[in-house]
Amino acid sequence: MKRNLILGFAIIAMLVTACTSDDTADIIINDNTVTNNNNGGNNGSQSIFLSGTYTTDLDLDANNSYVVNGPLIMASGTTLTIPAGMTIEALADGANVYIAISQGARIVANGTAGNPIILTSDAASPAAGDWGGLILLGRAPINSVSGTATSTSEIASLPYGGSDASDDSGVLRYVRVDYSGGAADGQSENNGFSFYGVGNGTLVEYIQAYEGKDDGIEFFGGTVNASFVSVVNAQDDSIDWTEGFSGTITNAYVKHGSEHDKGVEADGYNTDIGNNSNPIFFSKPTVTNLAIYGNGSGTGNEAVRLRAGTQGVFTNVYIEGFEEAFDLDGDAGAMSSNPTGTGVLNGDLTVTDVTFVDVTLNLKNDTGVTFTEADFISGLGNGIPTDYVTWGAGWTIQ
Numbered sequence: 499m500k501r502n503l504i505l506g507f508a509i510i511a512m513l514v515t516a517c518t519s520d521d522t523a524d525i526i527i528n529d530n531t532v533t534n535n536n537n538g539g540n541n542g543s544q545s546i547f548l549s550g551t552y553t554t555d556l557d558l559d560a561n562n563s564y565v566v567n568g569p570l571i572m573a574s575g576t577t578l579t580i581p582a583g584m585t586i587e588a589l590a591d592g593a594n595v596y597i598a599i600s601q602g603a604r605i606v607a608n609g610t611a612g613n614p615i616i617l618t619s620d621a622a623s624p625a626a627g628d629w630g631g632l633i634l635l636g637r638a639p640i641n642s643v644s645g646t647a648t649s650t651s652e653i654a655s656l657p658y659g660g661s662d663a664s665d666d667s668g669v670l671r672y673v674r675v676d677y678s679g680g681a682a683d684g685q686s687e688n689n690g691f692s693f694y695g696v697g698n699g700t701l702v703e704y705i706q707a708y709e710g711k712d713d714g715i716e717f718f719g720g721t722v723n724a725s726f727v728s729v730v731n732a733q734d735d736s737i738d739w740t741e742g743f744s745g746t747i748t749n750a751y752v753k754h755g756s757e758h759d760k761g762v763e764a765d766g767y768n769t770d771i772g773n774n775s776n777p778i779f780f781s782k783p784t785v786t787n788l789a790i791y792g793n794g795s796g797t798g799n800e801a802v803r804l805r806a807g808t809q810g811v812f813t814n815v816y817i818e819g820f821e822e823a824f825d826l827d828g829d830a831g832a833m834s835s836n837p838t839g840t841g842v843l844n845g846d847l848t849v850t851d852v853t854f855v856d857v858t859l860n861l862k863n864d865t866g867v868t869f870t871e872a873d874f875i876s877g878l879g880n881g882i883p884t885d886y887v888t889w890g891a892g893w894t895i896q
Contacts, residue, residue, distance in 0.1 A: 552576055560584060565620055566595055566629070569654060574602030577668070583613030587620035588629035592680035593688055596630025598654045599667055601637055601695075609672030611704070614893035618676040626733055627711030630688035631678035637665040638697035640719030641742030641767050641775035649741075649771070651694050651718075653682060658694035663721045665697025672704045672893050679711030679733070687712040690732070696722040698745060706894045707732060709755075717743040717783075718768075724748070728886070728894050731755030736790075739808070740765040742773075743781045751886040752790040753896075754819075760800050761790035761817075766807030766838070773807075773835065780837075782809035782846065789883040792819035795858045800825045807837045809846035816883040818855040822862050824874070830866030839867025842874050849874060853881035 543561055549568030553576065558564060560581040566588040572578045578599065580586070588595045597617070599605045609615040619628035635651060637660035642649045648657040675690040682688075690707025691714070698721040706728040707714035714729030719741035725748040729736035736752040752761045766780035767773035773780070790801045801820040804810065805827035817823045826847075828838030841847035842865075852875055854860055860878075861871045890896060 552578070555579070558584060558586075563587075565589060566597060567591075568594060569596055569598065571598045571654065571656070572600055572603040572605070574600050577604045577606060580605070580607040580615050582609045582615065582672070585616040585618060587618060590619045590621035590624065590628035592627065593630050593653065593682040595680070596633060596653060596688055598633040598656060599635065600656055601635050601648075601658060601660075604666065604668035605634065606669050607671070607673050608669050609704075609893070611672060611892045614672040614674055616674045616676065618674075621677075624677040624709075626677055626709045626731075627680045628677040630680050631690050631692060631710070632673075632675055633688075633692045633694065634667045634696050634700070635694040636660075636667045636696040636700065636720060636722070637662040638695045638720040638722070639663060639742060639775075640695045641773050641779055642719070642771040644774050644776045649695075651692070653688055653692070656694075659719060660695065663697055664699045666699030667696050669701045670703070670705055671701065674706045674708060674893065674895070675710070676708045676895075677710070678707065679713075681711065689713040689716045689738075690729070691715045692718070693720055693722055694718045696720040698723050704889070704893065706730065706890075708895045713738045716740070717745065719743055721745045726889050727751070728890055729753070730895060731758070733757045733759075735760045735763040737761065738763045739781050739783060740768045740806075741781070742767060742775065742779055743783055746784045746786070747788070749787045749884045749889060750785070750789070751884055751890065752788075754792045756793070758793070758799070760803050761792070762788075762802040764802070764804050764808040764810065766805075766809065766836070769806050780807045780809050780841075782811070784811045784813075785815075786813045787884040788812065788814070789816040789886065790818070790820075794819045795821050795856045797821065801857075803827065804838055804847065805836065807835070807841065809841045812849040813851060814881050815849060815852040816855075816881045817852070817857060819857075821858045823854050823857045823860050824849070825862045826865050826874075828865035828867070839863065839865030839869060842869050843867065847874070849876070851877035851880035853879055
């Protein structure tokens with residue numbers, strides 16, 4: 499019944515505004531249809547449908563309710579402000595319903611533990627993939643292009659990347675994205691949170707991706723630092739990075755559901771595009787206090803896959819319930835384009851203080867480079883789980 503009402507309102511919205519939305523980001527609007535929705539009361543609350551490209555600031559009102567019913571794109575120079583405690587629903591219509599913060603735009607979503615901001619499906623019985631997700635695009639470096647050139651996002655075809663490591667795309671605090679990951683096609687899929695070339699001037703802390711169809715959180719290059727990160731029941735990878743991501747991830751909790759791929763899938767560059775940076779660089783984030791919980795060592799999956807030359811510094815890692823903890827892929831040779839194993843020998847890819855519980859194989863080396871487990875891992879048995887019970891209390895779905 500709820501779905502039918504919203505669809506009815508959406509049809510009225512299209513008749514009133516005489517415009518439609520698609521993923522080409524060519525609709526310029528400053529507001530959308532407003533429908534009285536106070537259930538016969540006198541409080542003046544309204545249900546407002548949001549879609550199209552906004553060329554002025556959009557400040558959401560805590561007295562109103564909002565439904566994203568298509569691509570909602572904030573153009574450069576604008577700010578989307580979402581008050582603490584607000585739940586925004588998205589039409590359960592798949593990949594074409596998402597929120598995108600363009601280069602030069604900002605989002606200010608500053609929730610609290612007691613009043614988180616929730617972006618979720620409008621379906622009566624929500625499911626993974628109901629809608630797209632949240633996309634931020636910045637001007638920080640990526641290695642899929644050279645210099646100040648930009649690349650184009652999979653969803654919405656918006657530009658990202660540049661040379662401003664400290665670029666500021668706004669604030670995400672205590673924000674949850676539920677039931678996201680709608681796929682446009684086999685190659686273009688939404689994530690819960692997608693960070694495209696986002697800079698470290700952006701504040702990202704206390705975020706959760708819950709029940710997503712694709713990755714929970716993916717970093718496409720950039721330098722953004724994310725802390726207190728929760729991904730529960732992502733159906734693909736929980737945390738994914740590529741295109742030269744070099745930020746930090748601190749206090750991350752991953753819990754697998756029945757359908758799940760890897761806890762972390764990490765690429766030094768996007769192998770579909772190539773490493774086109776000059777000089778060439780690879781992803782090299784700093785990951786501290788990472789806990790990944792799988793479904794048991796008999797399920798046959800991997801906790802962390804490191805490939806395509808990715809580097810990284812891991813400190814304090816706890817992995818439970820996997821056949822393989824770390825799987826490293828790459829190739830050997832002085833001219834290797836995927837020098838993952840060389841990163842281990844050079845000290846650019848390391849794990850310090852790690853504990854494995856119900857893990858069959860600590861390390862699988864498919865890099866073509868010879869090294870020992872001790873070259874890669876030190877402090878075996880010293881890892882402790884991040885205190886998710888404390889920092890995740892009250893605002894996450896656990």
